[in-house]
Amino acid sequence: MADPIKQFELVPIVPITIGTGDFSFTNSALHMFIIVGLTAAFLLLTTSGRRLVPTRMQSLAELTYEFVAGTVRQTAGTDGMKFFPLVFSLFMFVLLANLVGMFPGAFTVTSHIIVTAALAMLVISTVIIYGIWKHGTHWFALFAPSGLPKVILPLIVVIEVISFISRPISLSLRLFGNMTAGHIALKVFAGFVTAMAGAGALGFIGAALPIFMITALTALEFLVAVLQAYVFTILTCIYLNDALHPGHH
Amino acid sequence: MATNTTQGTQVPSKGGFPAFRVETYGSQLLWLAIAFGLLYFVMARFIAPRIGGILEDRATRISGDLAAAQAMKAEADAATLSYEKALAEARASSQAIAAETRAKITAEADAERKALEAKLAADLAAAEAQIGSARAAAMGNVRSIAVETAEAIVERLAGTGADAARLEAAVDAVLKR
Numbered sequence: 001m002a003d004p005i006k007q008f009e010l011v012p013i014v015p016i017t018i019g020t021g022d023f024s025f026t027n028s029a030l031h032m033f034i035i036v037g038l039t040a041a042f043l044l045l046t047t048s049g050r051r052l053v054p055t056r057m058q059s060l061a062e063l064t065y066e067f068v069a070g071t072v073r074q075t076a077g078t079d080g081m082k083f084f085p086l087v088f089s090l091f092m093f094v095l096l097a098n099l100v101g102m103f104p105g106a107f108t109v110t111s112h113i114i115v116t117a118a119l120a121m122l123v124i125s126t127v128i129i130y131g132i133w134k135h136g137t138h139w140f141a142l143f144a145p146s147g148l149p150k151v152i153l154p155l156i157v158v159i160e161v162i163s164f165i166s167r168p169i170s171l172s173l174r175l176f177g178n179m180t181a182g183h184i185a186l187k188v189f190a191g192f193v194t195a196m197a198g199a200g201a202l203g204f205i206g207a208a209l210p211i212f213m214i215t216a217l218t219a220l221e222f223l224v225a226v227l228q229a230y231v232f233t234i235l236t237c238i239y240l241n242d243a244l245h246p247g248h249h
Numbered sequence: 250m251a252t253n254t255t256q257g258t259q260v261p262s263k264g265g266f267p268a269f270r271v272e273t274y275g276s277q278l279l280w281l282a283i284a285f286g287l288l289y290f291v292m293a294r295f296i297a298p299r300i301g302g303i304l305e306d307r308a309t310r311i312s313g314d315l316a317a318a319q320a321m322k323a324e325a326d327a328a329t330l331s332y333e334k335a336l337a338e339a340r341a342s343s344q345a346i347a348a349e350t351r352a353k354i355t356a357e358a359d360a361e362r363k364a365l366e367a368k369l370a371a372d373l374a375a376a377e378a379q380i381g382s383a384r385a386a387a388m389g390n391v392r393s394i395a396v397e398t399a400e401a402i403v404e405r406l407a408g409t410g411a412d413a414a415r416l417e418a419a420v421d422a423v424l425k426r
Binding site for chain 1: 266267268269270272273274275276277278279280281282284285287288289291292293295296297299300301302303304306307310
Protein backbone atom coordinates (compact mmCIF):
# COMPACT_ATOMS: atom_id res chain seq x y z
CA MET A 1 0.00 0.00 0.00
CA ALA A 2 1.27 3.45 -0.96
CA ASP A 3 2.29 5.60 1.93
CA PRO A 4 -0.54 8.08 2.59
CA ILE A 5 1.96 10.46 4.21
CA LYS A 6 4.29 10.65 1.23
CA GLN A 7 2.16 13.33 -0.47
CA PHE A 8 3.08 15.76 2.32
CA GLU A 9 6.80 15.21 1.87
CA LEU A 10 8.86 18.27 0.97
CA VAL A 11 11.12 17.61 -1.99
CA PRO A 12 13.94 20.09 -2.57
CA ILE A 13 14.12 21.29 -6.18
CA VAL A 14 16.93 23.83 -5.76
CA PRO A 15 18.84 23.14 -2.55
CA ILE A 16 19.74 26.40 -0.80
CA THR A 17 21.55 26.58 2.49
CA ILE A 18 22.04 29.85 4.31
CA GLY A 19 24.26 29.47 7.34
CA THR A 20 23.07 26.34 9.03
CA GLY A 21 19.47 26.71 7.89
CA ASP A 22 17.89 24.90 4.96
CA PHE A 23 16.04 27.35 2.70
CA SER A 24 15.75 25.07 -0.32
CA PHE A 25 13.32 25.87 -3.09
CA THR A 26 10.99 22.89 -2.65
CA ASN A 27 7.86 21.49 -4.28
CA SER A 28 5.93 23.53 -1.69
CA ALA A 29 7.62 26.75 -2.82
CA LEU A 30 6.95 25.84 -6.47
CA HIS A 31 3.26 25.34 -5.69
CA MET A 32 3.13 28.65 -3.82
CA PHE A 33 4.33 30.41 -6.97
CA ILE A 34 1.86 28.39 -9.08
CA ILE A 35 -0.90 29.63 -6.77
CA VAL A 36 0.28 33.25 -7.02
CA GLY A 37 0.64 32.92 -10.80
CA LEU A 38 -2.83 31.40 -11.24
CA THR A 39 -4.40 34.06 -9.01
CA ALA A 40 -2.72 36.90 -10.87
CA ALA A 41 -3.51 35.34 -14.27
CA PHE A 42 -7.15 34.73 -13.36
CA LEU A 43 -7.76 38.19 -11.93
CA LEU A 44 -5.58 40.24 -14.30
CA LEU A 45 -5.98 38.59 -17.72
CA THR A 46 -9.77 38.37 -17.45
CA THR A 47 -10.09 42.02 -16.51
CA SER A 48 -7.54 43.43 -18.98
CA GLY A 49 -10.40 44.60 -21.24
CA ARG A 50 -11.95 46.63 -18.39
CA ARG A 51 -15.25 46.13 -20.15
CA LEU A 52 -18.33 47.99 -19.02
CA VAL A 53 -20.35 44.95 -20.01
CA PRO A 54 -18.15 42.13 -18.77
CA THR A 55 -17.20 38.97 -20.61
CA ARG A 56 -17.93 35.68 -18.86
CA MET A 57 -14.43 35.45 -17.45
CA GLN A 58 -14.35 39.10 -16.37
CA SER A 59 -17.72 38.52 -14.72
CA LEU A 60 -16.20 35.58 -12.83
CA ALA A 61 -13.31 37.73 -11.59
CA GLU A 62 -15.75 40.49 -10.61
CA LEU A 63 -17.97 38.00 -8.78
CA THR A 64 -14.97 36.74 -6.80
CA TYR A 65 -14.00 40.31 -5.96
CA GLU A 66 -17.56 41.23 -4.99
CA PHE A 67 -17.89 38.09 -2.88
CA VAL A 68 -14.82 38.90 -0.78
CA ALA A 69 -15.59 42.64 -0.73
CA GLY A 70 -19.14 41.86 0.45
CA THR A 71 -17.78 39.61 3.22
CA VAL A 72 -15.38 42.35 4.36
CA ARG A 73 -18.08 45.05 4.33
CA GLN A 74 -20.60 42.90 6.19
CA THR A 75 -18.31 41.70 8.95
CA ALA A 76 -15.76 44.52 9.33
CA GLY A 77 -17.75 47.46 8.00
CA THR A 78 -16.92 49.83 5.14
CA ASP A 79 -13.73 51.02 6.83
CA GLY A 80 -12.62 47.39 6.81
CA MET A 81 -12.09 47.81 3.06
CA LYS A 82 -8.60 49.18 3.81
CA PHE A 83 -7.72 45.56 4.59
CA PHE A 84 -9.37 44.32 1.41
CA PRO A 85 -6.11 43.54 -0.49
CA LEU A 86 -4.91 41.47 2.48
CA VAL A 87 -8.22 39.61 2.84
CA PHE A 88 -8.56 39.02 -0.90
CA SER A 89 -4.95 37.80 -1.08
CA LEU A 90 -5.55 35.41 1.83
CA PHE A 91 -8.78 34.12 0.30
CA MET A 92 -7.26 33.53 -3.14
CA PHE A 93 -4.09 32.01 -1.70
CA VAL A 94 -5.91 29.57 0.59
CA LEU A 95 -8.59 28.77 -2.01
CA LEU A 96 -6.11 28.03 -4.78
CA ALA A 97 -3.73 26.21 -2.43
CA ASN A 98 -6.63 23.92 -1.47
CA LEU A 99 -7.89 23.51 -5.04
CA VAL A 100 -4.45 23.02 -6.64
CA GLY A 101 -3.85 20.37 -3.98
CA MET A 102 -6.82 18.43 -5.35
CA PHE A 103 -4.94 17.63 -8.57
CA PRO A 104 -3.36 14.17 -8.48
CA GLY A 105 0.35 14.49 -7.86
CA ALA A 106 0.10 18.11 -6.77
CA PHE A 107 1.32 19.36 -3.43
CA THR A 108 -1.08 20.90 -0.94
CA VAL A 109 0.64 23.98 0.50
CA THR A 110 -2.00 24.40 3.21
CA SER A 111 -1.46 20.86 4.52
CA HIS A 112 1.57 22.14 6.42
CA ILE A 113 0.94 23.63 9.85
CA ILE A 114 3.76 26.15 9.48
CA VAL A 115 2.09 27.71 6.41
CA THR A 116 -1.38 27.97 7.96
CA ALA A 117 0.16 29.17 11.24
CA ALA A 118 2.13 31.85 9.39
CA LEU A 119 -1.02 33.06 7.63
CA ALA A 120 -2.94 33.06 10.93
CA MET A 121 -0.14 34.96 12.66
CA LEU A 122 -0.15 37.47 9.81
CA VAL A 123 -3.85 38.10 10.50
CA ILE A 124 -3.47 38.30 14.27
CA SER A 125 -0.40 40.52 14.17
CA THR A 126 -2.24 42.81 11.73
CA VAL A 127 -5.12 42.98 14.23
CA ILE A 128 -2.80 43.73 17.18
CA ILE A 129 -0.50 46.20 15.41
CA TYR A 130 -3.28 48.10 13.64
CA GLY A 131 -5.50 48.01 16.76
CA ILE A 132 -2.81 49.53 18.99
CA TRP A 133 -1.65 51.99 16.30
CA LYS A 134 -5.21 53.17 15.67
CA HIS A 135 -6.75 53.07 19.15
CA GLY A 136 -3.73 53.12 21.49
CA THR A 137 -4.45 51.67 24.90
CA HIS A 138 -8.20 51.83 24.21
CA TRP A 139 -7.72 48.79 22.04
CA PHE A 140 -7.14 46.71 25.18
CA ALA A 141 -10.76 47.40 26.15
CA LEU A 142 -11.36 44.47 23.82
CA PHE A 143 -10.40 42.22 26.73
CA ALA A 144 -12.57 44.04 29.29
CA PRO A 145 -16.13 44.44 28.04
CA SER A 146 -17.82 47.46 29.61
CA GLY A 147 -20.76 47.23 31.98
CA LEU A 148 -19.49 44.24 33.95
CA PRO A 149 -19.40 43.94 37.75
CA LYS A 150 -15.89 44.50 39.16
CA VAL A 151 -15.98 41.10 40.85
CA ILE A 152 -16.08 38.99 37.72
CA LEU A 153 -14.00 41.39 35.61
CA PRO A 154 -10.64 39.62 36.25
CA LEU A 155 -12.19 36.30 35.30
CA ILE A 156 -13.67 37.77 32.12
CA VAL A 157 -10.35 39.37 31.18
CA VAL A 158 -8.58 36.03 31.58
CA ILE A 159 -11.23 34.31 29.44
CA GLU A 160 -11.05 37.04 26.79
CA VAL A 161 -7.26 36.86 26.63
CA ILE A 162 -7.35 33.07 26.31
CA SER A 163 -10.01 33.32 23.60
CA PHE A 164 -7.92 35.90 21.75
CA ILE A 165 -4.79 33.73 21.94
CA SER A 166 -6.73 30.68 20.80
CA ARG A 167 -7.85 32.48 17.64
CA PRO A 168 -4.65 32.07 15.59
CA ILE A 169 -4.30 28.53 16.90
CA SER A 170 -7.82 27.52 15.83
CA LEU A 171 -7.50 29.47 12.59
CA SER A 172 -4.32 27.61 11.58
CA LEU A 173 -5.24 24.18 12.99
CA ARG A 174 -8.68 24.17 11.32
CA LEU A 175 -7.26 24.67 7.84
CA PHE A 176 -4.26 22.41 8.39
CA GLY A 177 -6.38 19.65 9.94
CA ASN A 178 -9.04 19.73 7.25
CA MET A 179 -6.59 19.59 4.37
CA THR A 180 -4.32 16.97 5.91
CA ALA A 181 -7.15 14.68 7.05
CA GLY A 182 -8.97 14.89 3.73
CA HIS A 183 -5.88 14.07 1.70
CA ILE A 184 -4.90 11.20 3.98
CA ALA A 185 -8.43 9.77 3.74
CA LEU A 186 -8.29 9.93 -0.06
CA LYS A 187 -4.91 8.22 -0.14
CA VAL A 188 -5.98 5.53 2.32
CA PHE A 189 -9.02 4.64 0.23
CA ALA A 190 -6.88 4.72 -2.89
CA GLY A 191 -4.53 2.31 -1.14
CA PHE A 192 -7.49 -0.02 -0.46
CA VAL A 193 -8.24 -0.11 -4.18
CA THR A 194 -4.75 -1.29 -5.16
CA ALA A 195 -4.56 -3.67 -2.22
CA MET A 196 -7.93 -5.29 -2.99
CA ALA A 197 -7.42 -5.38 -6.74
CA GLY A 198 -4.19 -7.27 -6.22
CA ALA A 199 -5.93 -9.90 -4.03
CA GLY A 200 -7.59 -11.94 -6.77
CA ALA A 201 -10.85 -11.85 -8.72
CA LEU A 202 -13.15 -11.28 -5.75
CA GLY A 203 -10.95 -8.48 -4.48
CA PHE A 204 -10.95 -6.92 -7.93
CA ILE A 205 -14.75 -6.69 -7.82
CA GLY A 206 -14.68 -5.57 -4.20
CA ALA A 207 -12.33 -2.72 -5.12
CA ALA A 208 -15.35 -0.94 -6.61
CA LEU A 209 -16.44 -0.02 -3.10
CA PRO A 210 -13.39 2.12 -2.16
CA ILE A 211 -13.47 3.64 -5.66
CA PHE A 212 -17.02 4.76 -4.96
CA MET A 213 -15.80 6.15 -1.63
CA ILE A 214 -12.95 8.03 -3.32
CA THR A 215 -15.39 9.58 -5.78
CA ALA A 216 -17.67 10.74 -2.98
CA LEU A 217 -14.72 11.91 -0.88
CA THR A 218 -13.26 13.87 -3.79
CA ALA A 219 -16.52 15.78 -4.16
CA LEU A 220 -16.53 16.38 -0.41
CA GLU A 221 -12.90 17.52 -0.50
CA PHE A 222 -13.70 20.10 -3.18
CA LEU A 223 -16.45 21.40 -0.92
CA VAL A 224 -14.05 21.44 2.04
CA ALA A 225 -11.39 23.21 -0.05
CA VAL A 226 -13.75 26.08 -0.91
CA LEU A 227 -15.45 26.11 2.48
CA GLN A 228 -12.20 26.27 4.45
CA ALA A 229 -10.98 29.15 2.29
CA TYR A 230 -14.24 30.96 3.05
CA VAL A 231 -14.07 30.14 6.76
CA PHE A 232 -10.49 31.41 6.92
CA THR A 233 -11.57 34.61 5.16
CA ILE A 234 -14.66 35.34 7.23
CA LEU A 235 -12.79 34.69 10.49
CA THR A 236 -10.04 37.02 9.29
CA CYS A 237 -12.71 39.69 8.71
CA ILE A 238 -14.24 39.11 12.15
CA TYR A 239 -10.81 39.47 13.79
CA LEU A 240 -10.00 42.57 11.74
CA ASN A 241 -13.30 44.03 12.94
CA ASP A 242 -11.82 43.88 16.47
CA ALA A 243 -8.87 45.94 15.27
CA LEU A 244 -11.20 48.51 13.72
CA HIS A 245 -13.98 48.64 16.33
CA PRO A 246 -12.67 47.27 19.66
CA GLY A 247 -15.64 48.76 21.52
CA HIS A 248 -18.37 46.83 19.70
CA HIS A 249 -17.46 43.41 20.91
CA MET B 250 5.98 4.59 8.71
CA ALA B 251 5.07 2.26 5.90
CA THR B 252 7.66 1.86 3.22
CA ASN B 253 6.82 2.37 -0.40
CA THR B 254 7.64 -0.63 -2.52
CA THR B 255 6.06 0.47 -5.78
CA GLN B 256 7.63 3.90 -6.11
CA GLY B 257 11.34 4.09 -5.91
CA THR B 258 11.58 7.87 -6.14
CA GLN B 259 10.37 8.39 -2.61
CA VAL B 260 12.44 10.79 -0.58
CA PRO B 261 13.81 8.97 2.42
CA SER B 262 11.86 10.01 5.49
CA LYS B 263 13.85 11.88 8.04
CA GLY B 264 11.37 10.63 10.57
CA GLY B 265 8.08 11.96 11.81
CA PHE B 266 5.10 13.50 10.13
CA PRO B 267 6.29 15.90 7.38
CA ALA B 268 4.23 18.83 8.70
CA PHE B 269 5.86 18.58 12.12
CA ARG B 270 9.47 18.48 10.89
CA VAL B 271 10.90 21.70 12.27
CA GLU B 272 13.92 21.68 9.94
CA THR B 273 11.60 22.36 6.96
CA TYR B 274 9.97 25.40 8.56
CA GLY B 275 12.69 27.87 7.56
CA SER B 276 12.38 27.09 3.87
CA GLN B 277 8.58 27.13 3.94
CA LEU B 278 8.42 30.43 5.83
CA LEU B 279 10.95 32.08 3.50
CA TRP B 280 9.19 31.02 0.30
CA LEU B 281 5.74 31.68 1.76
CA ALA B 282 6.87 35.21 2.66
CA ILE B 283 8.21 35.77 -0.86
CA ALA B 284 5.22 34.21 -2.67
CA PHE B 285 2.54 35.76 -0.45
CA GLY B 286 4.36 39.09 -0.42
CA LEU B 287 4.37 39.01 -4.22
CA LEU B 288 0.67 38.12 -4.28
CA TYR B 289 -0.13 40.94 -1.84
CA PHE B 290 1.89 43.41 -3.91
CA VAL B 291 0.15 42.42 -7.17
CA MET B 292 -3.21 42.44 -5.39
CA ALA B 293 -2.82 45.84 -3.75
CA ARG B 294 -1.06 47.46 -6.70
CA PHE B 295 -2.88 46.03 -9.74
CA ILE B 296 -5.78 43.62 -9.14
CA ALA B 297 -7.82 45.39 -6.46
CA PRO B 298 -7.57 48.87 -8.06
CA ARG B 299 -8.42 47.50 -11.49
CA ILE B 300 -11.48 45.42 -10.55
CA GLY B 301 -12.57 48.03 -8.02
CA GLY B 302 -12.21 50.65 -10.75
CA ILE B 303 -14.24 48.59 -13.22
CA LEU B 304 -17.05 48.14 -10.70
CA GLU B 305 -16.94 51.80 -9.69
CA ASP B 306 -16.99 52.92 -13.34
CA ARG B 307 -19.99 50.71 -13.95
CA ALA B 308 -21.81 52.04 -10.89
CA THR B 309 -21.01 55.63 -11.92
CA ARG B 310 -22.13 54.94 -15.47
CA ILE B 311 -25.40 53.35 -14.35
CA SER B 312 -26.23 56.14 -11.92
CA GLY B 313 -25.21 58.72 -14.56
CA ASP B 314 -27.43 57.07 -17.15
CA LEU B 315 -30.30 56.94 -14.70
CA ALA B 316 -29.85 60.63 -13.93
CA ALA B 317 -29.69 61.43 -17.66
CA ALA B 318 -32.86 59.41 -18.24
CA GLN B 319 -34.52 61.28 -15.38
CA ALA B 320 -33.42 64.62 -16.88
CA MET B 321 -34.66 63.60 -20.32
CA LYS B 322 -37.99 62.56 -18.87
CA ALA B 323 -38.31 65.92 -17.14
CA GLU B 324 -37.39 67.62 -20.42
CA ALA B 325 -40.02 65.62 -22.28
CA ASP B 326 -42.60 66.51 -19.65
CA ALA B 327 -41.70 70.17 -19.99
CA ALA B 328 -41.93 69.91 -23.78
CA THR B 329 -45.38 68.31 -23.51
CA LEU B 330 -46.46 71.10 -21.17
CA SER B 331 -45.16 73.85 -23.48
CA TYR B 332 -46.74 72.10 -26.47
CA GLU B 333 -50.08 72.04 -24.75
CA LYS B 334 -49.69 75.68 -23.81
CA ALA B 335 -48.78 76.62 -27.41
CA LEU B 336 -51.75 74.61 -28.65
CA ALA B 337 -54.11 76.46 -26.32
CA GLU B 338 -52.62 79.79 -27.37
CA ALA B 339 -52.96 78.92 -31.04
CA ARG B 340 -56.56 77.88 -30.50
CA ALA B 341 -57.31 81.14 -28.70
CA SER B 342 -55.60 83.27 -31.36
CA SER B 343 -57.34 81.38 -34.16
CA GLN B 344 -60.66 82.12 -32.53
CA ALA B 345 -59.68 85.81 -32.19
CA ILE B 346 -58.66 85.93 -35.87
CA ALA B 347 -61.93 84.27 -36.90
CA ALA B 348 -63.97 86.78 -34.89
CA GLU B 349 -61.96 89.69 -36.27
CA THR B 350 -62.36 88.47 -39.83
CA ARG B 351 -66.07 87.95 -39.31
CA ALA B 352 -66.40 91.49 -37.98
CA LYS B 353 -64.35 92.92 -40.85
CA ILE B 354 -66.35 91.05 -43.48
CA THR B 355 -69.64 92.19 -41.88
CA ALA B 356 -68.43 95.80 -41.84
CA GLU B 357 -67.36 95.62 -45.49
CA ALA B 358 -70.69 94.10 -46.51
CA ASP B 359 -72.55 96.83 -44.61
CA ALA B 360 -70.53 99.57 -46.27
CA GLU B 361 -71.11 98.06 -49.70
CA ARG B 362 -74.79 97.71 -49.04
CA LYS B 363 -75.05 101.34 -47.87
CA ALA B 364 -73.12 102.60 -50.91
CA LEU B 365 -75.40 100.58 -53.17
CA GLU B 366 -78.49 101.95 -51.43
CA ALA B 367 -77.20 105.51 -51.72
CA LYS B 368 -76.52 104.98 -55.43
CA LEU B 369 -79.95 103.49 -55.94
CA ALA B 370 -81.52 106.39 -54.07
CA ALA B 371 -79.57 108.87 -56.20
CA ASP B 372 -80.60 107.05 -59.39
CA LEU B 373 -84.21 107.07 -58.20
CA ALA B 374 -84.04 110.80 -57.48
CA ALA B 375 -82.48 111.46 -60.90
CA ALA B 376 -85.16 109.40 -62.60
CA GLU B 377 -87.88 111.24 -60.69
CA ALA B 378 -86.35 114.59 -61.67
CA GLN B 379 -86.25 113.45 -65.29
CA ILE B 380 -89.84 112.34 -65.08
CA GLY B 381 -90.76 115.74 -63.54
CA SER B 382 -89.00 117.71 -66.24
CA ALA B 383 -90.50 115.48 -68.89
CA ARG B 384 -93.92 116.09 -67.43
CA ALA B 385 -93.29 119.86 -67.25
CA ALA B 386 -92.13 119.79 -70.85
CA ALA B 387 -95.17 117.80 -71.77
CA MET B 388 -97.40 120.22 -69.90
CA GLY B 389 -95.71 123.12 -71.77
CA ASN B 390 -96.48 121.46 -75.04
CA VAL B 391 -100.11 120.95 -73.96
CA ARG B 392 -100.51 124.74 -73.46
CA SER B 393 -99.18 125.63 -76.87
CA ILE B 394 -101.27 122.84 -78.47
CA ALA B 395 -104.33 124.08 -76.60
CA VAL B 396 -103.67 127.64 -77.69
CA GLU B 397 -103.24 126.56 -81.31
CA THR B 398 -106.30 124.34 -81.12
CA ALA B 399 -108.35 127.10 -79.52
CA GLU B 400 -107.17 129.47 -82.25
CA ALA B 401 -108.13 126.98 -84.94
CA ILE B 402 -111.52 126.32 -83.31
CA VAL B 403 -112.17 130.04 -82.95
CA GLU B 404 -111.23 130.67 -86.60
CA ARG B 405 -113.47 127.82 -87.76
CA LEU B 406 -116.37 128.86 -85.65
CA ALA B 407 -116.11 132.66 -85.92
CA GLY B 408 -114.33 132.77 -89.18
CA THR B 409 -111.98 135.38 -87.90
CA GLY B 410 -108.64 135.24 -86.18
CA ALA B 411 -108.81 135.54 -82.45
CA ASP B 412 -106.69 137.73 -80.30
CA ALA B 413 -103.68 135.60 -79.33
CA ALA B 414 -103.25 137.23 -75.93
CA ARG B 415 -106.81 136.54 -74.92
CA LEU B 416 -106.53 132.90 -76.08
CA GLU B 417 -103.39 132.33 -74.06
CA ALA B 418 -105.02 133.83 -70.99
CA ALA B 419 -108.07 131.63 -71.43
CA VAL B 420 -105.95 128.51 -71.89
CA ASP B 421 -103.85 129.34 -68.81
CA ALA B 422 -107.02 129.87 -66.83
CA VAL B 423 -108.28 126.45 -67.84
CA LEU B 424 -104.90 124.80 -67.20
CA LYS B 425 -104.78 126.29 -63.74
CA ARG B 426 -107.98 124.57 -62.76
